[in-house]
Amino acid sequence: MKSIVFFALTFWCFIFINNAIAQQNQTFIIKGIITDSVTKKPLANATIILYPNQTISYANEQGMFEIPNVLVGKYQLSIDYLGYHPALITIKIPLNEPLIIALPSEENHLHDVIIATDKKLSISEYSLQNHSVLDAKKLDILRGQTMGDMLKNMAGVTLLNSGPSISKPVIRGLHSNRVTVLNNGIKQEGQNWGADHGPEIDPFAINKLEIIKGASSLQYGPEAIGGVIKISAKDFKQQNGISGTYSLSGFSNNWQVANSLFLEGNHLKKQNLSWRFQASYRKAGDSKTPEYVLSNTAFAEFDLGTAMQYKFKNSIIEYSFSYFQSSLGILRAAHVHNVSDLQNTIANGKPSVINDFTYNIGRPKQEVTHLINTVKYLYLFKNSSKISVDLSQQINNRKEFDVLSFLSMNSDLKDKPAYDLTLTTNQITAKYEHKKFAGFKGVIGFSLSNQGNYATGKQFFIPNFISNNYGVYIIEKWNKKHWQAEGGIRYDWINFTRYINVNNEVLSNDLNYQNATGSLGLTYLVNTNLKIIGNISTAWRAPSVNELYALGLHAAVTSYEQGNSNLIAEQSYNTELNIKYNQNKFEWDASIYHHVINNFIYRLPSNTYNTSFRGVFPVFNYTQTNAILQGFETNLSYQIQKNISINSSYSFLYATDLSRNIPLIYMPANRIQSGINWQIAKLKKIKNAFIQINHQYVFEQTRIPAGIDFTNAPAAYQLVDFAFGANDFTKAKINWSIGMQNAFNNCYRDYLSRYRYYALDAGRNVFIKLSIPF
Amino acid sequence: MKNNNKTIITIITILTISSCSKEDPKQPLPNNPQEVLTTILLKGYNQNDSLNTNYQFAYKWEDLDGDGGNLPVIDTINLDSGIIYTCKIIILDKTKTPFDTVSIAIQEEKNVHQFFFSPSANLISKIKVEILDFDTNIPSLPVGLSFNLNTKNNQSFTTPILGSLNMVLSHYDGVPKTIDKSSESDIDINFPVKLK
Numbered sequence: 001m002k003s004i005v006f007f008a009l010t011f012w013c014f015i016f017i018n019n020a021i022a023q024q025n026q027t028f029i030i031k032g033i034i035t036d037s038v039t040k041k042p043l044a045n046a047t048i049i050l051y052p053n054q055t056i057s058y059a060n061e062q063g064m065f066e067i068p069n070v071l072v073g074k075y076q077l078s079i080d081y082l083g084y085h086p087a088l089i090t091i092k093i094p095l096n097e098p099l100i101i102a103l104p105s106e107e108n109h110l111h112d113v114i115i116a117t118d119k120k121l122s123i124s125e126y127s128l129q130n131h132s133v134l135d136a137k138k139l140d141i142l143r144g145q146t147m148g149d150m151l152k153n154m155a156g157v158t159l160l161n162s163g164p165s166i167s168k169p170v171i172r173g174l175h176s177n178r179v180t181v182l183n184n185g186i187k188q189e190g191q192n193w194g195a196d197h198g199p200e201i202d203p204f205a206i207n208k209l210e211i212i213k214g215a216s217s218l219q220y221g222p223e224a225i226g227g228v229i230k231i232s233a234k235d236f237k238q239q240n241g242i243s244g245t246y247s248l249s250g251f252s253n254n255w256q257v258a259n260s261l262f263l264e265g266n267h268l269k270k271q272n273l274s275w276r277f278q279a280s281y282r283k284a285g286d287s288k289t290p291e292y293v294l295s296n297t298a299f300a301e302f303d304l305g306t307a308m309q310y311k312f313k314n315s316i317i318e319y320s321f322s323y324f325q326s327s328l329g330i331l332r333a334a335h336v337h338n339v340s341d342l343q344n345t346i347a348n349g350k351p352s353v354i355n356d357f358t359y360n361i362g363r364p365k366q367e368v369t370h371l372i373n374t375v376k377y378l379y380l381f382k383n384s385s386k387i388s389v390d391l392s393q394q395i396n397n398r399k400e401f402d403v404l405s406f407l408s409m410n411s412d413l414k415d416k417p418a419y420d421l422t423l424t425t426n427q428i429t430a431k432y433e434h435k436k437f438a439g440f441k442g443v444i445g446f447s448l449s450n451q452g453n454y455a456t457g458k459q460f461f462i463p464n465f466i467s468n469n470y471g472v473y474i475i476e477k478w479n480k481k482h483w484q485a486e487g488g489i490r491y492d493w494i495n496f497t498r499y500i501n502v503n504n505e506v507l508s509n510d511l512n513y514q515n516a517t518g519s520l521g522l523t524y525l526v527n528t529n530l531k532i533i534g535n536i537s538t539a540w541r542a543p544s545v546n547e548l549y550a551l552g553l554h555a556a557v558t559s560y561e562q563g564n565s566n567l568i569a570e571q572s573y574n575t576e577l578n579i580k581y582n583q584n585k586f587e588w589d590a591s592i593y594h595h596v597i598n599n600f601i602y603r604l605p606s607n608t609y610n611t612s613f614r615g616v617f618p619v620f621n622y623t624q625t626n627a628i629l630q631g632f633e634t635n636l637s638y639q640i641q642k643n644i645s646i647n648s649s650y651s652f653l654y655a656t657d658l659s660r661n662i663p664l665i666y667m668p669a670n671r672i673q674s675g676i677n678w679q680i681a682k683l684k685k686i687k688n689a690f691i692q693i694n695h696q697y698v699f700e701q702t703r704i705p706a707g708i709d710f711t712n713a714p715a716a717y718q719l720v721d722f723a724f725g726a727n728d729f730t731k732a733k734i735n736w737s738i739g740m741q742n743a744f745n746n747c748y749r750d751y752l753s754r755y756r757y758y759a760l761d762a763g764r765n766v767f768i769k770l771s772i773p774f
Numbered sequence: 775m776k777n778n779n780k781t782i783i784t785i786i787t788i789l790t791i792s793s794c795s796k797e798d799p800k801q802p803l804p805n806n807p808q809e810v811l812t813t814i815l816l817k818g819y820n821q822n823d824s825l826n827t828n829y830q831f832a833y834k835w836e837d838l839d840g841d842g843g844n845l846p847v848i849d850t851i852n853l854d855s856g857i858i859y860t861c862k863i864i865i866l867d868k869t870k871t872p873f874d875t876v877s878i879a880i881q882e883e884k885n886v887h888q889f890f891f892s893p894s895a896n897l898i899s900k901i902k903v904e905i906l907d908f909d910t911n912i913p914s915l916p917v918g919l920s921f922n923l924n925t926k927n928n929q930s931f932t933t934p935i936l937g938s939l940n941m942v943l944s945h946y947d948g949v950p951k952t953i954d955k956s957s958e959s960d961i962d963i964n965f966p967v968k969l970k
Contacts, residue, residue, distance in 0.1 A: 352957030615962030
């Protein structure tokens with residue numbers, strides 16, 4: 001109702017302003033530049049509409065636009081760019097200076113459009129929640145590597161590894177079902193609960209990577225307790241023609257070859273039909289530690305993605321399709337049967353199975369496919385309000401194959417996976433964004449999701465289920481002078497039904513969860529260089545299927561797991577204070593957070609043992625506690641000279657199980673990262689060369705609960721990475737780089753490496769990367 | 775705008791139709807673990823008793839409800855001193871009808887399997903385990919489906935000694951078979967033993 005009133009009032013204001021425009025004869029040119037308010041990257045192809053003339057123009061590759069033949073008077077400019085908040089600004093012709101318009105991306109709630117007519121005025125940024133971005137330029141050097149490699153240098157982000165082929169992002173100690181991955185605006189739905197189930201996304205197709213740290217259920221729904229990882233593909237091409245890029249990378253550690261072909265096109269006179277296509281393939285053999293081969297860690301991945309966009313006068317329609325397929329070897333030595341086998345392996349200090357290097361993927365292994373179909377529709381009102389509707393369907397299939405035992409070697413069970421799970425998810429999200437009115441700007445939206453899981457295979461670790469999730473939310477933001485505020489509320493309903501077959505009779509159990517969440521943020525701009533941001537947000541999460549109903553042996557972690565259908569939803573309260581300082585050569589930001597999660601669900605040994613013919617296994621139950629995660633992160637960067645910069649970041653986390661008064665298990669160790677970057681404008685015949693050296697020191701995790709883990713936390717370690725590259729090779733326009741990860745071939749085990757009981761982490765990795773645009 | 779709506783409706787329809795799947799979560803398959811064994815039998819006879827070479831005893835380790843649930847039912851192996859018992863192992867899956875003799879697979883895959891028998895510390899000097907069957911590796915290595923429990927060196931005990939016999943089936947997959955246990959135990963059980 002509120003927004004309808006806004007809408008009506010805005011509409012009348014608009015008419016009024018339009019009528020007030022004076023008519024004169026002399027004509028002028030409106031010139032301007034449109035950029036991202038945070039990254040300052042030009043927003044090529046942003047749409048600029050001049051009212052009341054309704055002249056449409058687009059920004060060029062440098063983000064610049066011109067509107068000729070404009071008479072003296074007062075006008076309105078509407079600036080639109082997909083994924084960004086639209087802007088409606090009033091201008092007076094003639095202009096003294098070109099316009100500088102910085103659009104805030106949709107994620108940065110507190111951002112407001114910043115318009116400057118003086119280039120000296122710095123374009124500052126605001127953010128409600130702690131938000132870091134890796135844009136195309138920063139990602140280029142990591143292109144061809146896994147998503148984990150792209151993420152791991154960001155403060156507060158670590159990885160949960162299951163061997164070299166599988167990694168999951170951990171934000172401030174939380175992962176899996178507590179972190180939401182948004183793939184081009186669609187919530188990625190695989191078997192997210194599994195610590196050894198990596199996100200099913202083609203790393204080559206990632207053009208921008210954003211991390212929102214902390215509870216963010218308000219806009220992203222339940223489960224976004226730890227934060228959100230947003231992945232964006234390249235924007236659609238807006239100039240007529242077809243172009244593309246071929247990328248090729250090679251890695252020495254596992255003799256991996258990765259390549260990708262990207263094509264994009266734009267057609268029609270009005271440049272309103274665009275498309276893109278990407279096909280990628282990678283194949284890797286066994287990885288190596290400095291001492292031995294990690295047998296059966298080979299993997300292969302194939303990805304295909306295509307998208308189309310058509311622009312109508314006031315609306316945009318987009319269709320996209322993507323297919324992901326991977327086959328992942330699981331470290332052979334990590335498959336042990338019972339506690340005494342595990343203890344023997346730990347005592348030996350090296351994997352029990354070490355074979356020669358191979359590209360073959362044997363058992364145990366995972367075979368995963370993921371299919372996404374998406375339709376997006378956006379309607380722009382003349383007053384810059386907009387409505388967007390996204391529909392999507394995802395089909396995820398996961399097959400996990402165990403080592404063959406004598407029990408199935410000679411039967412028809414031989415080729416059957418241990419688990420075969422098909423998860424189908426349909427989602428609809430819609431939102432209406434109203435234009436700025438009386439200092440308020442906001443969005444109202446809803447989301448519906450329907451999910452079905454179908455299980456088959458040799459044993460059912462998790463059952464069939466159907467889950468329906470409904471959510472509605474409203475977010476309003478306000479700003480005045482030095483103050484910016486944003487707040488919102490959301491309500492969600494989840495209905496979860498499990499289906500099992502007992503003696504050919506289908507039994508179902510119904511579980512219902514509902515919850516309200518809210519968020520309030522406040523920013524104070526002390527001056528153009530310094531700002532202080534405070535934020536309180538809540539989030540919640542219903543127990544996931546494994547926590548409720550898992551039952552059986554988890555061979556990879558030598559435990560017998562029992563779900564608990566009496567678990568209640570987790571509730572999280574996050575408070576954060578963030579200070580940002582930015583002065584030409586010097587940039588610094590620091591944040592301190594206090595994250596309380598009530599009813600935090602985690603696996604704890606029950607002190608009972610399950611005796612089976614395979615031996616003795618500790619029984620793990622899912623229990624709930626009140627947890628508290630406190631931490632501190634800081635980033636510092638300094639431009640020593642025109643072309644040399646240094647940077648450093650530190651992350652600290654202190655997590656406690658309050659009910660038992662013990663440290664929370666499996667929390668990432670604290671770490672310091674520092675780097676130096678040297679840009680060389682011209683080095684003999686090479687143009688735009690760069691040298692990067694990175695050092696990471698990871699402390700030993702000393703906060704571990706006593707008597708729970710099978711072994712002690714590994715020692716502290718340090719890694720040095722090195723890269724050298726350029727974007728011009730002789731006369732051909734080829735971007736290239738060479739480099740080394742773990743340059744000193746250090747032996748180490750990370751506390752969050754799930755296979756640290758069995759083997760070291762990977763050793764030195766020399767890489768070479770080429771990308772050829774055409 | 776009108777055209778748009780048509781396009782959207784068409785696409786929604788396509789999406790909805792494609793979401794109909796044969797794999798209906800409301801029709802779950804029976805959750806019967808398909809890779810199980812329920813019963814491990816230790817059949818044997820007393821070599822001194824020349825009249826009866828039939829198996830005179832069958833000690834049983836049995837867990838009919840699989841992982842979790844009830845604890846396995848385990849017989850105590852009763853041995854007398856001064857005797858050689860010849861034994862063989864038979865493994866059954868009683869969830870199948872008729873019972874499936876899964877130990878046949880071990881016999882067939884004997885080059886990558888081996889049983890290890892370890893009497894508890896108080897019995898280690900009193901019960902000798904002698905493997906009778908060998909695989910076709912070169913050189914040939916023990917299998918352990920047939921073996922002797924030898925108590926010949928002992929005089930009878932007036933108070934029986936209570937101990938246990940641990941039985942491990944090692945699987946050698948990706949590693950060569952040796953005379954040592956592998957890190958992968960397909961079976962790892964304990965029988966109580968009473969030696970007189």
